Amino acid sequence: MKYLCPTCDKEVAVGTHCPRCTKISSPKPRERKSWEQEETADGLDLPDEDFDYDDFIAREFGKAPHRKTSIAWYWYLVAVALLTLMIIGIFR
Numbered sequence: 551m552k553y554l555c556p557t558c559d560k561e562v563a564v565g566t567h568c569p570r571c572t573k574i575s576s577p578k579p580r581e582r583k584s585w586e587q588e589e590t591a592d593g594l595d596l597p598d599e600d601f602d603y604d605d606f607i608a609r610e611f612g613k614a615p616h617r618k619t620s621i622a623w624y625w626y627l628v629a630v631a632l633l634t635l636m637i638i639g640i641f642r
């Protein structure tokens with residue numbers, strides 16, 4: 551016995567899946583594959599088991615501590631200057 555596939559109108563033996571539509575619906579594992587690839591790509595940006603916290607700290611704070619401190623002082627002085635100007639403007 552055969553029937554016409556309601557999706558593609560192809561003659562298919564009863565009790566079996568339409569081979570044409572099975573091929574069309576097979577992108578499911580493909581989607582999974584691309585999803586897995588994206589997941590792997592995302593994982594590359596994130597620190598994994600290889601992440602060395604001590605090394606990270608050494609790199610972040612060991613390379614240019616003076617530069618970081620000078621930037622912090624600069625913005626601290628700017629903030630204080632702005633606040634002083636605002637207070638002077640309010641109480642004038």
Ligand SMILES: [Zn+2]
Nearest residue numbers: 555558568571
């Ligand atoms: Zn079909």
